[in-house]
Amino acid sequence: MDMLHDQLVNRVELSNISKSFGGVAALKDVTLKALPGEIHALMGENGAGKSTLMKILSGAHQKDGGRIAIDGEEVHIKNTHDSKKLGIGIIYQEFSLVPELSVAENVFLNRLSEHGVWMKWNSLKKEAAELIQSIGFNINPSAKVANLSIAQQQIVEIAKALSEKVKVLILDEPSAVLGPNEVQKLFDILLKLKKEGVTIIYISHHLSEIFQIADRVTVLKDGKSSESLNVAETDRDAIIKLMLGRSLDAMFPPRKPVIGNEVLRVEHIQSDKVKDVSLTVKAGEVLGIAGLVGSGRTEVVRAIFAADKKQKGSVFLHGRKVRLRNPHQAVEKGIGMVPEDRKQQGVILSLSIKQNISLANLAGVTGKLGFIRSNKESAHVQQLIKKLLIKTQHEDIPAGQLSGGNQQKVVLAKWFNRDCHVIIIDEPTRGVDVGAKTEIYNLINELAGRGVAILVISSETAELMGICDRILVMRDGQVHGELEKHEFTEEHILRYAIGADRQPLSTN
Numbered sequence: 001m002d003m004l005h006d007q008l009v010n011r012v013e014l015s016n017i018s019k020s021f022g023g024v025a026a027l028k029d030v031t032l033k034a035l036p037g038e039i040h041a042l043m044g045e046n047g048a049g050k051s052t053l054m055k056i057l058s059g060a061h062q063k064d065g066g067r068i069a070i071d072g073e074e075v076h077i078k079n080t081h082d083s084k085k086l087g088i089g090i091i092y093q094e095f096s097l098v099p100e101l102s103v104a105e106n107v108f109l110n111r112l113s114e115h116g117v118w119m120k121w122n123s124l125k126k127e128a129a130e131l132i133q134s135i136g137f138n139i140n141p142s143a144k145v146a147n148l149s150i151a152q153q154q155i156v157e158i159a160k161a162l163s164e165k166v167k168v169l170i171l172d173e174p175s176a177v178l179g180p181n182e183v184q185k186l187f188d189i190l191l192k193l194k195k196e197g198v199t200i201i202y203i204s205h206h207l208s209e210i211f212q213i214a215d216r217v218t219v220l221k222d223g224k225s226s227e228s229l230n231v232a233e234t235d236r237d238a239i240i241k242l243m244l245g246r247s248l249d250a251m252f253p254p255r256k257p258v259i260g261n262e263v264l265r266v267e268h269i270q271s272d273k274v275k276d277v278s279l280t281v282k283a284g285e286v287l288g289i290a291g292l293v294g295s296g297r298t299e300v301v302r303a304i305f306a307a308d309k310k311q312k313g314s315v316f317l318h319g320r321k322v323r324l325r326n327p328h329q330a331v332e333k334g335i336g337m338v339p340e341d342r343k344q345q346g347v348i349l350s351l352s353i354k355q356n357i358s359l360a361n362l363a364g365v366t367g368k369l370g371f372i373r374s375n376k377e378s379a380h381v382q383q384l385i386k387k388l389l390i391k392t393q394h395e396d397i398p399a400g401q402l403s404g405g406n407q408q409k410v411v412l413a414k415w416f417n418r419d420c421h422v423i424i425i426d427e428p429t430r431g432v433d434v435g436a437k438t439e440i441y442n443l444i445n446e447l448a449g450r451g452v453a454i455l456v457i458s459s460e461t462a463e464l465m466g467i468c469d470r471i472l473v474m475r476d477g478q479v480h481g482e483l484e485k486h487e488f489t490e491e492h493i494l495r496y497a498i499g500a501d502r503q504p505l506s507t508n
């Protein structure tokens with residue numbers, strides 16, 4: 001491919017790009033070139049500069065130095081409008097949807113604002129439905145975006161990006177909020193676009209995805225770019241080494257659980273999407289909940305945490321029945337929750353990293369702020385920043401200036417910083433780089449070692465198998481399987497998740 005690469009005209013050429021924020025260099029002399037019809041992966045640790053580089057290409061940020069060429073001609077991208085005109089589409093890491101508008105309005109938002117007139121509502125809806133169906137999904141075009149799950153919101157983002165003809169499509173961690181089925185459908189779309197000659201720049205922390213779909217990969221480390229590698233000629237270890245500057249021995253730390261008495265018991269809870277779920281978690285135990293997107297995993301923990309209304313059922317802490325009317329009461333009783341949707345419920349962008357970590361309440365859910373302040377606390381915060389490899393110049397800068405993955409780590413740090421009897425973590429390593437993942441697993445281990453009962457939801461089966469002592473598998477709002485450690489296999493979990501536990505798995 002490299003010889004080929006020298007002869008063809010690149011669709012995208014980013015050469016010697018530099019960018020600083022307030023005197024801190026985010027990108028230093030970065031170069032990335034991609035051909036028409038190429039899927040080019042962009043990888044690197046949290047805070048390496050991936051999103052910044054792509055925002056320069058999309059016109060959301062201005063470069064300080066360097067050159068951008070499209071199809072061999074230098075271009076000057078001063079704003080997002082310029083990049084759109086050049087046929088560059090982007091799906092941002094942070095969603096850009098308007099929550100109060102419908103799916104259809106969001107999909108065609110650009111068109112609506114450009115024409116300045118309201119299109120016919122019925123034809124708009126029909127077109128949106130067709131577009132979403134053509135990419136393999138089914139979402140009601142009249143639904144309000146605020147009421148969709150985040151996986152569905154991501155699908156709307158994808159449809160929106162594809163509502164206009166693009167030559168270059170940038171996807172900034174699209175798979176972070178999708179389940180395996182949705183990721184597969186996304187890949188089908190990308191391969192189709194590739195055939196049509198679209199250049200795709202794909203950011204992800206999942207190495208397996210890179211090997212499945214990308215032609216070449218460029219790694220950013222501390223704002224500098226590596227040579228681009230042909231994926232077929234490289235391997236996981238080589239990429240990890242470029243990212244971290246070291247190799248990674250074991251992804252999952254060894255676990256020697258010391259399991260004590262029952263801490264949390266849930267009996268027959270029911271809510272909107274939960275039919276009848278009972279479970280227990282013991283002190284020092286890590287219990288996993290597996291299941292496909294939409295199986296009710298998140299809804300179960302939201303019902304336990306009283307973030308959603310329970311229609312029936314009881315929650316017991318240390319054997320005593322507790323009545324939790326809202327998340328605030330759950331927190332008071334010693335239940336912590338790291339929510340799936342951290343953008344909206346987890347981190348307060350305008351507050352400093354330190355303030356976020358020290359927040360006494362899950363403010364996004366409870367609407368109440370409270371602070372724990374002592375010197376001891378501050379030292380603890382600094383320790384967490386170090387432990388979780390949160391990349392920042394200072395703990396007092398606003399969390400909004402951190403990279404996406406580093407914001408996730410702040411939310412985790414907040415809960416790791418509290419004394420809880422139970423911690424519920426919905427997708428612990430979403431958007432987190434491989435090195436920091438291991439640190440998060442270490443922290444979960446450490447918490448369990450202190451006797452905390454831990455409940456983890458994850459779409460990554462390997463992750464659940466690596467960190468849990470027991471796994472429940474959900475389907476259609478119910479628990480359909482319970483696996484002890486010696487029974488953990490991907491296939492076993494999948495069978496329960498898709499309802500093939502009674503008949504053999506078909507091969508297609």
Ligand SMILES: Nc1ncnc2c1ncn2[C@@H]1O[C@H](COP(=O)(O)OP(=O)(O)OP(=O)(O)O)[C@@H](O)[C@H]1O
Nearest residue numbers: 021026046047048049050051052401402403404405
């Ligand atoms: N608006 C901003 N103001 C100040 N600093 C910023 C801003 N945006 C990004 N940065 C800094 O630039 C650096 C690169 O951030 P960027 O978001 O590009 O990282 P990333 O590679 O996308 O990481 P992640 O995998 O966590 O998404 C980080 O140190 C970040 O704190």
Ligand SMILES: [Mg+2]
Nearest residue numbers: 051093403404
């Ligand atoms: Mg990013």
